[in-house]
Amino acid sequence: MPVAGGELQVGVWDAASGAPTIVAVHGVTSSHLAWQWLADALPGVRIVAPDLRGRGRSNTLTGPAGLAAHADDLAAACAHLHVAPDLVVAHSMGAFVAVVFAHRHPSLARRLVLVDGGLPLPPHPELSPDELVAAILGPTAARLSMSFDTVDDYLAFWRGHPAFAADWSPRLERYLAYDLDEHGDGVYRPATSYAVTVEDTVDMNTRSTLRDALDVLSVPTTLVTVPRGLQDETPGLYPPAHLAAQLQACPSVAHIAWPEFNHYTVVLSAAGADRLAALVEEQLGV
Numbered sequence: 615m616p617v618a619g620g621e622l623q624v625g626v627w628d629a630a631s632g633a634p635t636i637v638a639v640h641g642v643t644s645s646h647l648a649w650q651w652l653a654d655a656l657p658g659v660r661i662v663a664p665d666l667r668g669r670g671r672s673n674t675l676t677g678p679a680g681l682a683a684h685a686d687d688l689a690a691a692c693a694h695l696h697v698a699p700d701l702v703v704a705h706s707m708g709a710f711v712a713v714v715f716a717h718r719h720p721s722l723a724r725r726l727v728l729v730d731g732g733l734p735l736p737p738h739p740e741l742s743p744d745e746l747v748a749a750i751l752g753p754t755a756a757r758l759s760m761s762f763d764t765v766d767d768y769l770a771f772w773r774g775h776p777a778f779a780a781d782w783s784p785r786l787e788r789y790l791a792y793d794l795d796e797h798g799d800g801v802y803r804p805a806t807s808y809a810v811t812v813e814d815t816v817d818m819n820t821r822s823t824l825r826d827a828l829d830v831l832s833v834p835t836t837l838v839t840v841p842r843g844l845q846d847e848t849p850g851l852y853p854p855a856h857l858a859a860q861l862q863a864c865p866s867v868a869h870i871a872w873p874e875f876n877h878y879t880v881v882l883s884a885a886g887a888d889r890l891a892a893l894v895e896e897q898l899g900v
Contacts, residue, residue: 658900
């Protein structure tokens with residue numbers, strides 16, 4: 615569908631007429647296929663999930679990125695598809711986008727479910743943009759500059775990832791393979807733009823975009839956090855003391871902790887999707 619700078623790829627898992635609709639927003643180096651587990655767990659719910667600009671098949675979009683640009687792309691997708699979502703479900707960086715979406719397009723954001731993201735992360739003062747990305751994302755960002763001879767080589771790279779040690783599946787392989795672009799030199803590279811990743815990470819962590827949106831957040835919002843991070847390490851994105859301070863600063867945000875999962879498996883696993891589906895159904899009242 616057309617947006618500023620080109621075409622945005624949008625995945626839609628459809629449902630019967632009259633079914634509730636959710637907009638699902640993926641993480642910083644992810645794609646719309648992050649939601650295929652949730653779609654299987656919610657066959658009676660329509661899911662609209664874009665590849666955010668700079669990711670997946672939206673990686674040829676030109677122009678600036680950042681939280682506001684992504685939020686406006688979500689609004690454009692809703693207009694193009696003539697949908698007014700009943701709920702926005704968002705993971706990781708997508709959760710930050712969702713908060714800004716609620717700020718910029720309040721008529722389209724009735725309720726938010728934020729999964730391990732959306733409130734400010736611990737600060738990293740005096741880091742360059744590249745250092746900031748490395749500090750927060752680590753190997754997740756480092757792979758964006760790597761190349762692979764075959765899809766199987768890329769999957770082998772991920773098989774050693776500690777976050778998926780107990781949750782490898784054919785569905786995960788499909789999700790990972792979608793992340794690749796084949797280049798004319800006969801190699802594969804991750805589709806996610808490193809430059810866009812830097813731009814979004816800087817916006818999330820150093821500018822006022824998120825804080826301005828949180829200061830006026832008024833829609834019902836639930837934050838799910840998990841104790842383990844991108845490498846299955848502890849603490850995860852939100853160390854307990856930091857999380858407590860952020861929740862105190864945002865008293866309107868309800869908080870749920872799911873100790874069973876890490877930052878990836880809370881969405882990219884059948885168990886995580888089932889747990890999230892139950893929360894979505896509760897939020898939708900179905």
